[in-house]
Every structure is written in C-alpha cells, then in structure tokens.
Amino acid sequence: MGGPGRLDAAVRFEHAAVRMAGRTVWSDVNLMVDYGQFTAVLGPNGVGKSTLVKAALGLVGLSAGSVTVLGRPAGQAGKEVGYLPQRRSFDAGLRVRGVDIVGLGCDGERWGVPLPWGERLFPARRAARDRVREAINLVGAAAFASRPIGQVSGGEQQRLLIAQALVRKPRLLVLDEPLDSLDLPSQASVAALIARICREQNVTVMLVAHDVNPILPYLDCVAYIAAGTAVCGPPESVIRSDTLTALYRTPIEVLRASDGRLVVVGEPEPPARHTDRHADAAAR
Amino acid sequence: MSGATLTGTGLSWDIAADLRQLLQFPFMVNALRAGTIVAVAAGALGWFMVLRRQSFAGHTLAIVSFPGAAGAILAGFSAIIGYFAASVGAALVIAALPRSIGGRARSSESAIIGTIQAFALACGALFVSLYGGFLNGLTGLLFGSFLGISDSQVLALLSVAAAALAVLALIARPLFFATVDPDVAAARGVPVRLLGVVFLILLGCAAAEVSQITGALLVFALLVMPPATAQQITARPMVSFALTIGLGLITVWLGLAAAYFSVYPVGFFVTTFGFAWYVLAAALRAFLGTGRHPAAAVPG
Numbered sequence: 001m002g003g004p005g006r007l008d009a010a011v012r013f014e015h016a017a018v019r020m021a022g023r024t025v026w027s028d029v030n031l032m033v034d035y036g037q038f039t040a041v042l043g044p045n046g047v048g049k050s051t052l053v054k055a056a057l058g059l060v061g062l063s064a065g066s067v068t069v070l071g072r073p074a075g076q077a078g079k080e081v082g083y084l085p086q087r088r089s090f091d092a093g094l095r096v097r098g099v100d101i102v103g104l105g106c107d108g109e110r111w112g113v114p115l116p117w118g119e120r121l122f123p124a125r126r127a128a129r130d131r132v133r134e135a136i137n138l139v140g141a142a143a144f145a146s147r148p149i150g151q152v153s154g155g156e157q158q159r160l161l162i163a164q165a166l167v168r169k170p171r172l173l174v175l176d177e178p179l180d181s182l183d184l185p186s187q188a189s190v191a192a193l194i195a196r197i198c199r200e201q202n203v204t205v206m207l208v209a210h211d212v213n214p215i216l217p218y219l220d221c222v223a224y225i226a227a228g229t230a231v232c233g234p235p236e237s238v239i240r241s242d243t244l245t246a247l248y249r250t251p252i253e254v255l256r257a258s259d260g261r262l263v264v265v266g267e268p269e270p271p272a273r274h275t276d277r278h279a280d281a282a283a284r
Numbered sequence: 285m286s287g288a289t290l291t292g293t294g295l296s297w298d299i300a301a302d303l304r305q306l307l308q309f310p311f312m313v314n315a316l317r318a319g320t321i322v323a324v325a326a327g328a329l330g331w332f333m334v335l336r337r338q339s340f341a342g343h344t345l346a347i348v349s350f351p352g353a354a355g356a357i358l359a360g361f362s363a364i365i366g367y368f369a370a371s372v373g374a375a376l377v378i379a380a381l382p383r384s385i386g387g388r389a390r391s392s393e394s395a396i397i398g399t400i401q402a403f404a405l406a407c408g409a410l411f412v413s414l415y416g417g418f419l420n421g422l423t424g425l426l427f428g429s430f431l432g433i434s435d436s437q438v439l440a441l442l443s444v445a446a447a448a449l450a451v452l453a454l455i456a457r458p459l460f461f462a463t464v465d466p467d468v469a470a471a472r473g474v475p476v477r478l479l480g481v482v483f484l485i486l487l488g489c490a491a492a493e494v495s496q497i498t499g500a501l502l503v504f505a506l507l508v509m510p511p512a513t514a515q516q517i518t519a520r521p522m523v524s525f526a527l528t529i530g531l532g533l534i535t536v537w538l539g540l541a542a543a544y545f546s547v548y549p550v551g552f553f554v555t556t557f558g559f560a561w562y563v564l565a566a567a568l569r570a571f572l573g574t575g576r577h578p579a580a581a582v583p584g
Contacts, residue, residue: 057471083468083471091337095516104460108458108474112456114522116522
C-alpha cells in the first residue's frame with residue numbers, strides 16, 4: 001500500500017474543528033496519517049483525543065474543515081475500519097466466552113438469529129468462524145478465548161477486543177486508550193502486539209494514549225493535542241521542549257530518563273475539564 | 285385428602301397410568317399447554333434478562349400484573365387483559381427512565397423501579413379490598429393457579445408468546461451484541477437504546493404470561509431460575525439458551541404434575557423444581573472447580 005508519497009492518506013484532517021456544548025474542543029487541526037503507519041494521538045486528559053478519533057470515525061461531526069478516511073468522508077469506510085472504544089470492562093460474572101465476543105465483531109449487527117449448526121450448512125458461516133479463529137491466533141489469545149470473558153485478566157481482555165476489531169480485516173485500526181488501566185508488563189506486550197499487527201498485516205494504526213512511553217519505540221508519527229489544537233509529525237520532532245513550548249505558549253520541558261523514557265514536565269491542566277467529560281459522554 | 289377426591293386415584297408408581305390420569309381432564313391438558321407456552325417464552329426472554337442484569341425490572345413487570353389483573357376484574361374485564369396491559373405499560377414506563385447506554389445510571393434506576401413496584405403492589409391490595417374484601421383467587425393471583433384455564437386463554441397466551449418470540453428472533457443477535465458490548469455495538473450502528481426499549485416490552489409480555497401460571501410473586505421460577513442455571517452450566521450462548529428452554533419445560537411439567545397429585549399451590553412446586561436445578565448446577569460447578577482447564581480449551 002502506498003508510501004508517504006501517495007496522494008490520499010489513510011486519515012487526513014484539514015483545518016478541522018469540533019464544537020461541543022457551545023465550546024470549541026479544538027480547531028485548525030491538520031493531521032495526515034499515511035497508509036501502514038503507526039500513529040499515536042497524545043496529550044493530557046480532557047483535551048479531546050477521543051473526540052479526534054470519533055471525528056475520524058464519523059461519530060462526531062466537524063464544525064469546520066474536513067476529514068477523509070481511506071479516501072472517503074468520515075464514517076463511510078464501514079468494514080475497512082476497526083474500532084476499539086475507550087476501556088470497557090466486562091462484569092466478572094458475565095458467562096459469555098471470549099470467542100463469542102470476538103465473533104460479534106464479525107456479524108454482531110446483523111438482524112436475526114444465527115442458526116444452530118449453520119457452520120455445517122453455509123460456507124459463509126464457516127468462513128466467518130475461520131476468520132474469528134485467525135484473529136484470535138493473531139493476537140495470541142487461543143489459550144484463553146474459550147473462557148468466560150469476565151474471568152480473564154485485563155491484558156487478555158484487551159487482546160480479545162483487539163481481535164474483535166481485527167476480525168473483518170480492516171485497513172485502519174482505531175484504538176482509544178487500549179493500554180489504559182493495564183499493568184506495565186501487559187502495556188508493553190499489548191503495545192508490541194499492536195505494532196506487530198501494523199507491520200505484518202499492513203494495517204494503519206491510530207492509537208490514543210496519554211502516556212507515550214510504552215509505544216514510543218514503534219511510532220512513525222505523533223499527533224499531540226493541547227491548547228485547543230494539534231501538532232503532528234515524527235515523534236522526535238514533536239515531543240521536544242521547543243515544539244511543546246510553542247504549542248502550549250508556556251515553558252514545557254521534555255526530559256529523557258536513563259532508560260529512554262520521555263517525561264513531559266510543566267504541562268498545564270486543560271481548563272473546563274468537567275464539561276469536556278460530559279460532552280464526551282453525551283456524544284458517545 | 286381433598287386432592288384425592290379431585291383427582292380420583294392419586295399418584296401411583298406406574299408412570300404411564302399417572303400420565304393417562306393427568307391427561308384425562310381438559311383442565312389439566314389446558315394447564316400443560318399453557319405451562320409449555322409460558323415456559324418457552326419465559327426461558328427465551330429470561331435468558332436475555334439475566335444476561336442484561338435486568339432481573340429487578342423483570343420482577344417489577346410481573347408484580348404490576350397483580351394490580352393489573354385485580355383492577356381488570358374489579359372493572360369487569362377479563363383478568364388476562366389486566367395482566368398484559370399492566371406489564372406492558374410498566375415496561376414502557378421503565379423504558380422511559382433516563383439511562384445512559386453504558387448502564388451507569390442503573391443504581392438510581394433500580395431505586396425508581398423499586399418505588400414503582402411497591403406502589404403497584406399497594407394498588408393491588410386496594411383493588412382486592414375494593415372488590416369486596418374477598419377476591420376469589422387472590423392466592424391464585426399472587427402464588428399461581430392452574431385450574432380453570434380456558435381454551436381461549438391458551439390461545440391468547442399462544443398468540444402473545446408467538447408474537448414476542450418472533451420479534452425476539454428478529455433482534456436476537458444485535459440484542460446480544462448490545463447486551464455484552466454496548467459501546468462497540470453502538471459504534472457499529474446497532475440501535476442500542478431502541479433495542480433496550482423493545483426488549484423491555486417483550487419482557488413485559490413474558491412476565492404477564494408467567495404471572496398467570498406461577499402467580500405474580502413467583503415469576504422468577506420460570507424467568508430467572510432456568511437461565512441462571514443454564515448460564516452456570518455453560519458459557520456457550522447457543523447451548524445455554526437451549527438448556528434454558530429445556531429446563532423451563534421440565535420445571536413446569538414436573539411442577540404441574542406435582543400440583544395435580546397434591547393439595548398445594550402450583551407456584552410452590554414450579555419454584556421448588558427450578559430452585560433444585562439451580563442448586564444442583566451451582567454445587568456441580570463448585571465441585572468441578574471454576575477455572576476449568578483453560579489451557580486445553582480450543583476456540584470455535
């Protein structure tokens with residue numbers, strides 16, 4: 001699939017703005033994600049990172065500018081986009097297997113009832129079952145996919161949910177805070193998994209995170225949202241003291257720890273956070 | 285023993301003879317027909333209700349059928365109209381309660397539902413005393429009765445159940461999606477909120493049907509016990525759904541037979557059999573251990 005020289009990017013925001021509840025969340029956002037790239041949407045809590053991916057998915061309308069996804073207006077790429085919303089947790093008592101949750105990614109919105117023994121009668125059902133199995137193997141979830149989803153760990157649930165988003169073989173995978181509330185080893189392994197899917201399956205990945213460190217080694221591009229707008233580019237040119245200082249218009253320092261981790265110091269808290277959260281919940 | 289005068293010879297150890305004896309009276313045949321219809325409808329809707337954690341709403345829908353039926357009798361209508369009107373009406377009220385898609389408003393929702401439930405029960409008590417202090421069949425309304433079910437009642441139960449099951453079959457997969465994974469379902473264009481409303485109406489129909497067999501207070505015997513038992517036994521949706529229907533049928537058949545051969549209310553027997561399956565399944569699961577060989581499991 002085309003490289004950076006290709007005219008139509010996988011995701012392209014042009015002078016985009018979103019207003020919610022009478023307030024501009026961000027404006028004049030220009031963002032280009034090339035095919036096959038791993039892009040992170042970064043920024044402190046409450047700046048509208050989720051709103052950005054929802055705008056790309058067509059779940060939130062723009063008040064200005066334009067956004068195209070896979071060459072089409074947002075929301076019209078259908079099956080070619082896999083979406084994993086912000087952290088969902090499953091009730092520990094939910095007696096439904098992981099494999100069933102993954103299977104819903106395949107045909108969950110179709111009306112009707114799946115016929116029992118349909119797999120033997122219909123080749124399409126067999127193909128769907130094979131795709132579910134393939135996605136489960138791809139994320140390394142085969143060992144626990146048959147257990148009730150409420151009884152597997154957070155990292156294992158996240159792998160199953162990634163499999164669910166991948167089951168229709170999307171060209172673009174949009175993940176909203178997939179590493180949130182995972183322990184550090186799970187964060188590292190899920191980040192490595194997403195990077196591997198991006199490279200091996202040639203899937204464009206757009207991932208929302210508030211901590212860049214677990215994904216830093218894999219990133220091609222970063223969109224940093226702050227102060228009502230965004231800067232985009234390769235991580236080494238965006239996550240720098242001068243770039244973030246210019247973005248926030250207040251002194252920001254980016255420090256590199258001895259183990260290579262980046263620490264952003266001096267980030268101001270975004271204003272009016274509570275209304276942001278409510279607007280987010282209402283838009284969901 | 286009054287049961288013996290009603291039933292003739294009573295229970296013997298000859299199962300064929302017992303069955304023949306059971307089926308010789310039209311009222312018993314109608315009771316079995318009605319019980320079968322109700323068990324299937326309750327199992328199907330109850331399976332989703334347990335999965336959706338809406339048992340409390342389901343119970344309330346059944347409780348309001350009591351003032352519904354008592355009020356209808358008081359006003360001179362057939363009780364069956366009261367059952368359905370009250371339960372479906374209450375389903376619409378519960379559906380209109382504000383509630384976020386993710387289900388975060390549930391705690392306040394249950395308080396409102398509880399308030400409605402208590403008031404409904406109080407209205408039922410009022411209607412019964414307005415009727416003249418003694419409403420024939422008050423215990424039937426509350427704890428179930430299988431006597432005097434007419435052919436037209438069986439037909440009414442069958443038509444409502446068939447309609448409810450047809451709608452359920454149409455929405456089953458997206459409803460399952462919206463139940464276990466509402467955020468992704470909504471992002472994929474499933475009308476999560478609308479499905480919730482439709483489901484509550486169907487649940488109202490099922491609760492009204494079950495109330496007519498087990499009584500308003502014991503609907504959980506067919507609405508909760510079979511699906512809860514089945515979901516204990518297996519986490520495979522198709523298998524546990526089929527198991528739910530099977531358990532409901534066995535429960536209602538055994539309950540009706542036991543009630544026929546004894547003098548005690550049918551609601552007691554149906555509930556006791558349902559409870560027995562649940563305890564057996566829970567004991568079995570505890571005995572086998574909950575983390576059953578995860579490494580050996582193969583998806584598909």
